[in-house]
Amino acid sequence: MEERKIRAVEIAEQALDEAGRHGASAAEVGVDQGEGFSVTVRQGELETIEHNRDKSLGVTVYCGRSTGSASTSDFSSAAVRDTVKAACTIARYTAEDKANGLADQNRLATSFPDLELYHPWELSVEKASDLAFECEASARNADKRIVNSEGATLTTHGGQHIYANSHGFIGVNQTSRHSISCAVIGREGDSGMQRDFWYSISRLAPELDSPAIIGQRAAQRTLRRLGGRQVKTCQVPVLFEAPVASSLLSHFIAAIRGSALYRNASFLQESLGEQVFSSGIRIHEQPHLKRALGSTSFDNEGVATVSREIVEDGVLNGYVLDSYSARRLGLETTGNAGGVHNLTLDSGELDFDHLLGALGTGLLVTELLGHGINGVTGDYSRGAAGFWVEKGEISHPVDEITIAGNLKQMFRGIRAVGSDVDLRRAVRTGSILVDQMTVAGE
Amino acid sequence: MSFEIATAKKTLLEPAGLDESSLNQLMGQLVGRGIDYADLYFQYLRHESWSLEDGEVKSGSYNIDQGAGLRVVSGEKTGFAYSDELGLQALSQAAGAARAIARQGGKSSGQPVPWNKGGGVALYQGDNPIQSLSDSEKVSLLERIESAARGEDPRVKEVMASLSAVHEVILVVRSDGLIAADVRPLVRVNVSVIVIEGSRRERGSAGGGGRSTYPIYLGSDQPEELSKEAVRQALVNLEAIDSPAGTLDVVLGPGWPGILLHEAIGHGLEGDFNRKGTSAFSGRIGEMVGSPLCTVVDDGTLPGRRGSLTIDDEGTPSQTTVLIENGILKGYMQDTLNGRLMGVGSTGNGRRESFSHLPLPRMTNTYMLPGKSEPEEILASVDRGIYAANFGGGQVDITSGKFVFSASEAYLIEGGKIGQPVRGATLIGDGPEVLKRVSMVGNDLELDHGVGTCGKEGQSVPVGVGQPTLKVEGMTVGGVQV
Numbered sequence: 001m002e003e004r005k006i007r008a009v010e011i012a013e014q015a016l017d018e019a020g021r022h023g024a025s026a027a028e029v030g031v032d033q034g035e036g037f038s039v040t041v042r043q044g045e046l047e048t049i050e051h052n053r054d055k056s057l058g059v060t061v062y063c064g065r066s067t068g069s070a071s072t073s074d075f076s077s078a079a080v081r082d083t084v085k086a087a088c089t090i091a092r093y094t095a096e097d098k099a100n101g102l103a104d105q106n107r108l109a110t111s112f113p114d115l116e117l118y119h120p121w122e123l124s125v126e127k128a129s130d131l132a133f134e135c136e137a138s139a140r141n142a143d144k145r146i147v148n149s150e151g152a153t154l155t156t157h158g159g160q161h162i163y164a165n166s167h168g169f170i171g172v173n174q175t176s177r178h179s180i181s182c183a184v185i186g187r188e189g190d191s192g193m194q195r196d197f198w199y200s201i202s203r204l205a206p207e208l209d210s211p212a213i214i215g216q217r218a219a220q221r222t223l224r225r226l227g228g229r230q231v232k233t234c235q236v237p238v239l240f241e242a243p244v245a246s247s248l249l250s251h252f253i254a255a256i257r258g259s260a261l262y263r264n265a266s267f268l269q270e271s272l273g274e275q276v277f278s279s280g281i282r283i284h285e286q287p288h289l290k291r292a293l294g295s296t297s298f299d300n301e302g303v304a305t306v307s308r309e310i311v312e313d314g315v316l317n318g319y320v321l322d323s324y325s326a327r328r329l330g331l332e333t334t335g336n337a338g339g340v341h342n343l344t345l346d347s348g349e350l351d352f353d354h355l356l357g358a359l360g361t362g363l364l365v366t367e368l369l370g371h372g373i374n375g376v377t378g379d380y381s382r383g384a385a386g387f388w389v390e391k392g393e394i395s396h397p398v399d400e401i402t403i404a405g406n407l408k409q410m411f412r413g414i415r416a417v418g419s420d421v422d423l424r425r426a427v428r429t430g431s432i433l434v435d436q437m438t439v440a441g442e
Numbered sequence: 443m444s445f446e447i448a449t450a451k452k453t454l455l456e457p458a459g460l461d462e463s464s465l466n467q468l469m470g471q472l473v474g475r476g477i478d479y480a481d482l483y484f485q486y487l488r489h490e491s492w493s494l495e496d497g498e499v500k501s502g503s504y505n506i507d508q509g510a511g512l513r514v515v516s517g518e519k520t521g522f523a524y525s526d527e528l529g530l531q532a533l534s535q536a537a538g539a540a541r542a543i544a545r546q547g548g549k550s551s552g553q554p555v556p557w558n559k560g561g562g563v564a565l566y567q568g569d570n571p572i573q574s575l576s577d578s579e580k581v582s583l584l585e586r587i588e589s590a591a592r593g594e595d596p597r598v599k600e601v602m603a604s605l606s607a608v609h610e611v612i613l614v615v616r617s618d619g620l621i622a623a624d625v626r627p628l629v630r631v632n633v634s635v636i637v638i639e640g641s642r643r644e645r646g647s648a649g650g651g652g653r654s655t656y657p658i659y660l661g662s663d664q665p666e667e668l669s670k671e672a673v674r675q676a677l678v679n680l681e682a683i684d685s686p687a688g689t690l691d692v693v694l695g696p697g698w699p700g701i702l703l704h705e706a707i708g709h710g711l712e713g714d715f716n717r718k719g720t721s722a723f724s725g726r727i728g729e730m731v732g733s734p735l736c737t738v739v740d741d742g743t744l745p746g747r748r749g750s751l752t753i754d755d756e757g758t759p760s761q762t763t764v765l766i767e768n769g770i771l772k773g774y775m776q777d778t779l780n781g782r783l784m785g786v787g788s789t790g791n792g793r794r795e796s797f798s799h800l801p802l803p804r805m806t807n808t809y810m811l812p813g814k815s816e817p818e819e820i821l822a823s824v825d826r827g828i829y830a831a832n833f834g835g836g837q838v839d840i841t842s843g844k845f846v847f848s849a850s851e852a853y854l855i856e857g858g859k860i861g862q863p864v865r866g867a868t869l870i871g872d873g874p875e876v877l878k879r880v881s882m883v884g885n886d887l888e889l890d891h892g893v894g895t896c897g898k899e900g901q902s903v904p905v906g907v908g909q910p911t912l913k914v915e916g917m918t919v920g921g922v923q924v
Contacts, residue, residue: 042518074508148718369837369845370835376645438924
C-alpha cells in the first residue's frame with residue numbers, strides 16, 4: 001500500500017506541475033486506485049469469479065476563471081501530460097466564471113485523524129466462495145417455497161483516493177469495503193413468483209452479518225411477499241421500511257444541493273430558516289464516525305468536513321454546497337463537494353412493531369420502483385410493493401400499486417421515525433411514517 | 443470489416459506492442475481442458491462533453507480510457523479479469539486470474555484455431571465524432587441552442603444544454619477463431635429548461651443523438667427544434683393539474699413511450715433471466731402474452747440509431763429478433779453464454795458497458811410494428827382516460843413482472859378529446875398481462891430521438907425504443923387525485 005501511495009502522490013505532483021507548465025493558474029487532481037474481487041454462486045454451484053483492478057487520474061485546471069477537465073486510466077508520463085493538455089485546451093474555449101476556482105485555502109483540511117476506514121480482508125477465492133455457498137444454502141433451505149435463486153455474492157474491495165491541488169494541499173484516504181448479498185425466488189401454488197434479497201456491507205469483514213443470517217433474511221423477505229395483490233385506490237398513512245426510507249432523505253439532499261438551488265431547480269428554493277420537516281425532526285452530518293461508510297476528513301476539493309446540523313426541530317439550517325455552488329449563491333462551502341457524509345435522521349423511541357401500531361391502518365412500503373420524482377416541483381409518484389396493515393397488524397402483501405404525494409407535504413407530514421436504523425448506507429435513518437399519501441390500485 | 447480490424451490493430455494493438463502472435467499466446471493461456479469458450483475484448487474509448495448554463499459554455503471534459511477484459515467460460519461458470527494496461531505482461535497476468543475458474547481444468551494447453559474474420563455490414567461510419575466539429579463550433583452550437591430556448595418564451599429562466607461524443611474502437615478475439623472489430627461513434631445533444639410563472643416552476647427537456655458525427659446528426663435546423671420542444675414541455679407542465687389515481691384507459695403516444703415495451707416486455711425476455719428461470723416470462727415461448735395486434739421486435743440493424751450495433755460486444759453481427767408476433771411469445775434475446783446453455787445461438791445481443799464488465803444479454807432498439815388505426819380514431823374511442831405523450835424513466839421487477847414508468851407529459855382524455863395536462867402520472871402494470879389489454883394499435887410507428895440509456899446489474903448501455911400510438915384498456919395510474 002505504501003509503495004502505491006508514493007507512486008500516486010508522484011502522479012498527482014506530475015499532473016500539477018504539467019498544469020503550471022501549460023499556463024494554468026491553478027489546478028486540482030484526484031488519483032484513485034482500487035482492487036478486489038467478487039464471487040457469485042448460484043444453485044450450489046460456483047458461477048462467476050470477477051477480479052477488479054481499476055485506476056484513474058482526474059485533472060481540473062483553471063486558466064484565470066476558465067476551467068477544463070480531463071481524465072485517464074493510463075498512468076504513464078506521456079498519458080498524464082496528454083490529459084493535462086486536453087484539460088487546458090478545453091479551458092481555452094470555456095467562458096470565464098468568477099465562481100470558478102479551488103476551494104479557499106483557509107477551508108482546507110489540516111488534520112487527518114485516523115477514521116479506521118481501511119481493513120483489507122485477506123481472503124482466498126476458495127474461502128470467499130465457501131462463505132457465499134453457506135449464505136445461499138441457508139436461503140434455499142429455509143423453506144420449500146424457495147424454488148429458485150439468483151445466487152449469493154461476496155465482494156471485497158480496497159482502494160486509495162488522493163486529492164491534491166495547487167494550494168499545496170494533499171490528502172489521502174485509504175478505504176475498504178466488503179459485502180455479502182443473496183437474492184432468492186419463491187413461489188406458492190399458482191400465484192406468481194416473487195424475488196427479494198438481503199445484504200450486509202462493512203469496512204471490516206468481522207462486522208459483516210454471518211452468511212447464514214443474510215441468507216435467512218433474504219428467504220424471509222421473499223416468502224412474506226408471496227400472494228401479493230393490489231388494494232383499492234385510497235388515501236392512507238404510509239410507513240417506509242428503513243431500507244427504502246433512506247431514499248426520502250436522498251430526495252431531500254438533492255433538493256438542498258447547491259447545484260439545484262443556483263439553477264432555480266429545487267422545490268426547496270429559498271427555504272433556509274423555514275419549517276421544512278415536522279417539528280422534532282433533526283437531520284445532521286457526522287463525517288468523522290470511525291469505520292463508517294460515509295466518513296472522511298476532507299471532501300472532494302480538500303475542504304475540511306465538519307459535524308453539522310442541517311435540520312433542527314424541523315427547520316432547515318443549511319444547504320449542501322461545494323465551493324462553486326456556494327460562490328454562485330453568495331454563501332460559504334459546507335464541505336460537501338462529492339456529497340454528504342453519514343447524513344443521519346435522528347430516530348425516535350418507537351421500534352418497528354410500535355411503528356406499525358402508530359400506522360394503524362395503512363400501507364407499509366418495502367420496495368419502490370421507478371423514477372417518478374420531480375425535483376423541481378416535489379411531485380412524487382412511484383411504483384411500490386409492501387403490506388397492507390390493519391389496526392397495527394400486517395394483513396397481506398401488496399404489489400402493483402403506486403404511492404403519490406408531494407415531497408414538501410410528505411416531509412412536513414412525518415409522524416414518527418423508528419429506532420430500526422439501517423447503517424448500510426451513507427444516509428442513515430430508521431423507518432419513516434408519513435401521515436397521508438394516495439395509493440393507486442384497483 | 444477490414445477497415446474496422448485495421449483500425450483496431452492500429453489503435454489498440456500496435457501502441458501496446460501486441461500482434462497476432464501475442465493474441466495467440468493469450469488465447470492459448472485461456473483455453474484448455476474443461477473450457478467451453480474464452481474471449482479477449484479490447485476497447486479504446488475517448489469521450490468528450492461540453493455544457494452550457496447561464497448563457498455560457500462553462501465546462502468541458504475529455505476522458506481517455508482503454509483496456510482489455512479476458513473471460514473464460516466452463517459450463518455455467520465464468521472467470522473474468524481485466525486490465526487497463528495493454529502490455530503482454532499485464533494481460534497475461536489477467537489471463538491467469540480468469541483461467542482459475544476451471545480449477546480441475548489442468549494445464550492450459552489449448553491449441554488455438556486459425557483466425558477467421560467476423561462479418562457484419564457497417565451500420566455507421568467510423569469517423570471520430572469528437573473531431574467532427576471544432577471546439578469553437580461546439581461552443582457556438584450550444585449558444586444557438588440556448589438563445590433559441592430563451593427566445594421561445596419570457597418565462598424561461600434557466601437553460602442548460604450539453605453535447606457529448608464518444609469514439610470507441612473494439613476488438614473481439616474468441617476461442618472459436620473469430621476475430622472481429624467495430625468502430626462506433628455516438629453523439630448526444632441535450633437541452634433542459636426551467637420556466638417560472640408566479641410561484642410555479644416547472645422543467646422541460648429534449649434531446650437526441652445517434653451513432654454518427656455531429657454534422658450528420660444535426661442536419662439543418664435540429665438544434666433549435668430541441669430548444670422549442672423543451673420549452674413547450676415545460677409550459678405544458680405549468681398548466682398541469684394533479685393526475686387522477688386509479689384504473690383508467692391509457693393512450694400512449696408514438697416514439698419514446700415505447701419504453702413500455704422495454705420495461706414490460708424487453709427485460710423479461712433477456713436470455714439470462716430465462717435460462718435461470720427467474721423471469722415472469724420463463725418457459726412461456728408459444729404462449730399468448732399479448733393481443734393479436736401486438737408484434738414486438740428487437741432490432742440492432744437500423745443504420746445510425748443509438749441502440750444499433752454492427753457487431754455486438756462478442757463479435758456477433760446484430761440482427762432483428764422477433765420477440766412477440768401477433769401476440770404470441772416467439773423468442774428471447776441471447777448472448778453466447780446463455781444462447782449456448784439454452785441450446786440456441788446468440789441473437790447478437792451480447793453487450794457490455796466496457797472492458798471492465800462482463801457481457802450480458804441486452805436490448806438494442808426495441809419497438810412494436812405499426813397497426814391499422816388512425817391515432818385520432820384511437821383517442822376518440824376513449825371516454826375518460828389518460829394520454830401519455832412523453833416519459834421519464836421506468837423500472838421492472840423481472841421476477842414478478844411488475845413494471846412502472848413515469849409520464850413527463852400527459853393529459854386527461856375526456857369524451858374522446860385531449861383535455862387538461864396532468865402531472866405526476868406514474869403507470870404500473872404486469873409485463874405478461876399488459877399487452878393483452880392493447881385494444882388498438884396506430885399506423886404511426888415512430889422511433890425515439892436517441893436518448894435512451896438502459897441499466898442492468900450496474901452496467902449502462904445506449905438503447906432505442908419505439909412504437910405507434912397504442913390504447914391499453916384499464917391500467918393502474920398513480921396520481922394524488924382520488
